[in-house]
Amino acid sequence: MTVIGEEAAVAADPLEPPLMAPLRRDLSWAQVQAMSQSAGHRQDAALHSIRATAAVRRGTRMIKVLSAAQLAGHLAGWLPYGFCYRACDIAHLRTPAELAVLRTDGAGDDAVAYALRWRATDPLDFEIPMGAVQSGLSALPAHSRIGAMVLGTGFTPSTDDLIPEFVTADFADLPMPANAQLLAYPGTGDEVVLYTYQPEQHGWLRLAGPRWRHLLEGVPGVSPDREYVPCTDAGSSRLVGRINENEYQAVADPPEDFRVRALTRAARYAVQSLSRRxxxxxxxxxxxxxxxxxxxxxxxxxxxxxxxxxxxxxxxxxxxxxxxxxxxxxxxxxxxxxxxxxxx
Structure with missing residues (x-):
């Protein structure tokens, strides 16, 4: 996250434009932070302008913080859905305690936090829970919700950080793109890549070496010594591509590769059109x-x-x-x- 003055310029990854706030004498950092945490500013034009700078592009790295049970679910075939963040906006949060505010299932584990990281297939797959978008969430009573309350400002509740949040559009399941990763964050501040997704095989390849396999011991139903974990759930959402008049199951490897899903490399032709169904x-x-x-x-x-x-x-x-x-x-x-x- 980057906060700059109105006339400042900053070099940025075009796939991950920084969050920018035009700080002035009459708009301090403390004021921006307070606005992001106040439901009274849901329709504030200045806050909308700041929030709009944190955009999702095709290929933007997205991340969702998980519990051990959710990690097991994704290994079984769950797809990305619900609340998530741009990886660049939470890169400074590296310990389970720091990531706890981003947990979505209300569970707590001080020893290790997990996450799913993937590249966005398209900006249409995400929306900002702000103003009129998913406005019903902020009005739900406490007894019928799990996790942090939804402020409706487009930012997650936090006393220290300014973290823009997203939801998958209409809370849809999104097809898992190639090379998505399952991560672990132990209390040491390290980021450990546990698995990477293999779309043609519809499974996860373990990358964690012997040093880190103890991080999988608390994951229900998962053997730390298993090198490849096939997904048993087909998922509720899929990509379909066309080449001329023919339709194929497709794989996304953003930002540029969209191809036919095929076990043989020679058959992985680039598709001419792509849809999510x-x-x-x-x-x-x-x-x-x-x-x-x-x-x-x-x-x-x-x-x-x-x-x-x-x-x-x-x-x-x-x-x-x-x-x-x-x-x-x-x-x-x-x-x-x-x-x-x-x-x-």
Whole structure:
């Protein structure tokens, strides 16, 4: 995170533009920090202008802080979803205690923190929970939420840092891009790459050597000595690419590589167009994503959680901002495949 004056210039990675605040005599650092933590500034034009500088580009490194249980879930095939951050905005936070404020499931572990880091396939996959965007989250009562409250200013609650936060658009699952990483942060301040994602095989390759394998001992259902972990969950969202009139399952390796998913390297042709597809439906007039289903029941996630929607369907909060519920398939309406097309 970079805070500069109005006339200053700064060299920056074009994929990760810095967060910038035009500090002046009448706008100090303390004032910017206070504005970011006050719900009364949700519609403040100056705060909106500052928040807009922390943009997501194609290829921006995104990160989500995880518990041990969430790490196990991603090893099994969970996709990126929910609250997340740009890696550059939290690079100075390196210990479990410092990262605790970014946890989404309310769990605590002082010994080690985990994270998922991936590159953004497209800015359309993310939105800023600020102002009218996901405004229902900030009004949800404390007894029906997990994790830190959502301020609605676009910044995470913090007394010391100015950390811009994002959510996956409509709380969608995002297809896992190539070379995503699962990380560990022990109390030493080190960043340890535990696994890297292999999209063609749909699994995780362990990179952590013997020195760091003890960091996996507390992860449920995971053997620290296993070099390759295949994903057992197919995921609710997928990428589809086209070459001429033919359609293929696709893999994203942002910022530039979008290809056919194929085990043979020679068949990994670049696609000409790219889309993200997932199931959506209405239940009791509440828009949802269909995460799982069989002939009788479907697991749903609310697209825009608010007090009325949560009450209407009896949804439960599983992590910060994420509300899910099981519903009879026969009661779903407007059940369809939603498609988001990217410009590549």
């Amino acid at each position: 997932a199931e959506q439906a209405l239940w009791r007039n509440v828009p949802t994503w269909v995460l799982q289903r069989d002939e009788s029941w479907a697991r749903l996630r609310l697209v825009r959680p608010d007090a009325d929607a949560v009450s209407a369907v009896g949804a439960r909060c599983y992590e910060r901002g994420v509300y899910e519920v099981w519903a009879p398939v026969r009661e779903l309406t407007d059940h369809h495949i939603a498609e988001l097309r990217y410009q590549i």
